[in-house]
Every structure is written in structure tokens, then in C-alpha cells.
Amino acid sequence: MMKTKTQPYPGTQAVLRAMSLLKAFDDERREWGLAELAQEVGLNKTTTFRLLTALESEGMVARRPSHETYTLGPEIVVLGGRALRANDLRSLARPELEQMAAASGETATLEITSGEDHVLIIDEVIGNHLVGSSQSLGTRWPMVATSTGIAMLAHLPEARVAKILERPLAPLTPKTVTDTAVFRQELAQTRQRGYSFLQEWLEEGLIVVGAPLFNHDGQVVAAISLGAPANRFPSEREPEMGQLVRETAVCISARLGWEGGQ
Secondary structure, three states, X not given: XXXXXXOOOOOOHHHHHHHHHHHOOOOXXXXXXXXXXXXXXXXXXXXXXXXXXXXXXXXXXXXXOXXXXXXXXXXXXXXXXXXXXXXXXXXXXXXXXXXXXXHHOOEEEEEEEEOOOEEEEEEEEOXXXXXXXXXXXOOEEEHHHOHHHHHHHOOOOHXXXXXXXXXXXXXXXXXXXXOHHHHHHHHHHHHHHOOEEEEOOOXXXXXXXXXXXXXXXXXXXXXXXXXXXXXXXXHHHHHXXXXXXXXXXXXXXXXXXXOOOO
């Protein structure tokens, strides 16, 4: 009988537990004490300590004796770099991202979905301005508050959108849209114009334009964005930036075998 996600193969429990420890480290919590981490993942301290010791021996976590805490280790960085280099999407999109950043002077990103309701930045090209947008490679953000998330949600199946909207939309800034009806209007506008345009939804003072990427089957697989501080991104600049991001997305999608832009 085929094993399901809730029925792991014998002997894999320790692996799954170790993975849960590693996934507990994120941008909001980069350092954990033993007792806190054990409670977070639902394990006892003895088991957690054994797993952390094994992970530490492989460089996956690092212990700070002075603080009696753990952080992610250097081998995670190595593995992350290998994963990024092995990503075909990243390789295909990189030249277009570089051109988009050069043409606009702003920071360009490539993002994919992460989990059910987040996006993950897998590549970025920094613009030539000293003060740029606050993006960062490897950062995860809620789909409902990002231009890339909106760009993808506008083309994802309704069932998935509805599932995400079952939960209240949390405000990250005073301008984050939290009304479901208004949110759906934004999705419709994004589909119509070919790009999303978010004014300070994610961070105050940050304006971002996003557009979806499609594969050969016409399925949305990722999104790209251009972001800039509000003082460099007045409303009259929207058509120019929107067209640049949309056209760049079409070029990258064509590289992925999509024929919808022809």
C-alpha cells in the first residue's frame, strides 16, 4: 500500500523531526534556545537536544555557547546556494531580470510560491540607486500582501484563492487591503492589465509592480517584480513600470515554452 504524508516510512521519523527543527528558524526567529525550540516543534528536550547535536555535527546548525542558543549553520548556506544554482527557472530568468533592473534602475526579483500562502524570493538584481526596496534573497512574504503574490493569485485556481481568503487578511501596514471584496477587485484588475500594482501593502513607503510567469502548459509558476520607494515611484510612473514588468514576464514565460504572449 502506498504511504501517505501522514504515514511516513519506518525509520524516517527522526528525519522528519530534524526537518521540523530546521524549518523553525526563519526571518522572525533566527535564534532559538533548547527549551523554546522543543516547545515550538512539540518534542521533548532530550530528543530535541539529540537531533540538534546531530545537525550541529554536520554544520546544519551552530550553537552559541555564550547565549546557550542555536542558529542555522554554514552548511545550510552551502546547500541553499546549490539549490539556487540548480534552479532552471532562475537561470532562464536571470538575463531578463538584469535588463529590467538596468532599464528601471530599481530592484528586480524572481519569486515562487512557498507553502500554501507565501512567496519566496529566489533571485534578485539590485538597482543602481543607493536607497532601494527592502527585498532580500531567500525572504518569505505573505502572498496576499505582495505584488508577486497578487500576480500569481490572479491566475491560480479559484479553489486555492478561496482557501487563502477563508482566513482574515492581516494588515501589515495601514494601506494593506484587508477587505475580501476589494482584494478580489485587485485580482481582477491585475488579470486585466497584466500586472499588479501595490502601494505600501507590504511595507510603508514601498511601491511594487509584479507580473506572473507561465510555463508551457499555461500554468502560473512564478512571478517577477520591480520595487522602489514611493518618492521614486509617483503614480504617473505606473504605466511605464507596469509595461516593463509585463513585457519582461512575457519574455521569460516564452523561454519556459508559453505561447500565450504571441
